[in-house]
Amino acid sequence: MTASAGLLPVFLLILVGYGLRRYQFPGDSFWDPAERFLYYFLFPLMLIDKLMHADPQGVSLLKLVQPVVVGLAIATCLLWLLNRIFRWSGPMFTSVYQGGIRFNSYIGLAAVQVLYGDGAVAIAALAMAIMIPLLNILCILCFSFYANASAVNAKAVLKAIASNPLIIGSVLGVAFNGLNVSLTQPIEAAIALIGEMALPFGLLCVGAALKLTGLRADSSPILISSAFKLLVFPLVFVASAAIFIDDQQTLLVFLILGALPTATSSYILSRQLGGASGTMAQIISIQTLLGMATIPLAQWLFDFMSIG
Numbered sequence: 001m002t003a004s005a006g007l008l009p010v011f012l013l014i015l016v017g018y019g020l021r022r023y024q025f026p027g028d029s030f031w032d033p034a035e036r037f038l039y040y041f042l043f044p045l046m047l048i049d050k051l052m053h054a055d056p057q058g059v060s061l062l063k064l065v066q067p068v069v070v071g072l073a074i075a076t077c078l079l080w081l082l083n084r085i086f087r088w089s090g091p092m093f094t095s096v097y098q099g100g101i102r103f104n105s106y107i108g109l110a111a112v113q114v115l116y117g118d119g120a121v122a123i124a125a126l127a128m129a130i131m132i133p134l135l136n137i138l139c140i141l142c143f144s145f146y147a148n149a150s151a152v153n154a155k156a157v158l159k160a161i162a163s164n165p166l167i168i169g170s171v172l173g174v175a176f177n178g179l180n181v182s183l184t185q186p187i188e189a190a191i192a193l194i195g196e197m198a199l200p201f202g203l204l205c206v207g208a209a210l211k212l213t214g215l216r217a218d219s220s221p222i223l224i225s226s227a228f229k230l231l232v233f234p235l236v237f238v239a240s241a242a243i244f245i246d247d248q249q250t251l252l253v254f255l256i257l258g259a260l261p262t263a264t265s266s267y268i269l270s271r272q273l274g275g276a277s278g279t280m281a282q283i284i285s286i287q288t289l290l291g292m293a294t295i296p297l298a299q300w301l302f303d304f305m306s307i308g
Helices: 003-022 030-051 060-084 090-101 107-114 116-145 156-164 165-178 185-209 220-244 249-261 266-271 277-307
Strands: none
Touching: 003 107, 003 185, 003 220, 003 277, 030 107, 030 116, 030 165, 030 185, 060 090, 060 116, 060 220, 060 249, 090 116, 090 220, 090 266, 090 277, 107 116, 107 185, 107 249, 107 277, 116 156, 116 165, 116 249, 220 249, 220 277, 249 277, 266 277
16 A cells, blocks of 8 residues: 555545534534543543554664654754744744644554554654653743743643643553553453544544635745655654664654644644744644645655665
8 A cells, every 4th residue: 555545544534624614513612622532531542552552563662762852853953043044033933943843643643553553653652752742842942932931831831741641641551561451351442442533533633623714825934834844854853763773664653753744732832822823823734734745755755765
């Protein structure tokens, strides 16, 4: 199966979610509670299920720390240099930065699942358990330097990271796996059934969050942030992984994680902390649409280079 064919159901579900929201089915008030239900209940249980039973083929959490840290550090430096060149306003740079470095975990795990299977999902979940707290810290620091520093509360940031349901689900799944914890069969079956709902439901929520009215891609912050995230960051991230890891499946996972569009939650953070939230909303929508082409392209280039 080619990457394009494998990812087609993923992006079709996103478009279905957009269509449902656009035509107000089952009602506009449905989607915000639905996303909270996904974020706090379905997705953590899916991570517990996948990680509890997974064999990540010798790839440990600690083994992934170095490539993640190096990749994010290089990307941060490159984005800082771009800001020095283009001299965006502080709030505008926070949107460029979030757009250039954050990722959509729902699309990521769905893409990894359909392309590489459960073993790769376990590797992706482990990498995300490292990336999510680091990205939260980096983005908060960016806002503290370039936007409304008074709105940044270090204690609140640490509390948000510690209580992040995706991190909690990953930690519990890894702990159950490492300690060989077995739940009763009915409980494990129930968790598995709930977890199976997470990815399709998450993709519908991604589509429902798209805001395509008034969309334009003619400003340099939107274009540069999107080009960096979808074209430059995948190369940086997979090259950083290649320094420390020689397992091809792990490199492919890093490639997909790097090629993902930015997180929809970037808009909420931008609005809360004084960023350019309008620009952020457009970056999210444009990247999500472009990701339909750039993720298969990244996979094709990786395959081409591997053959070469």
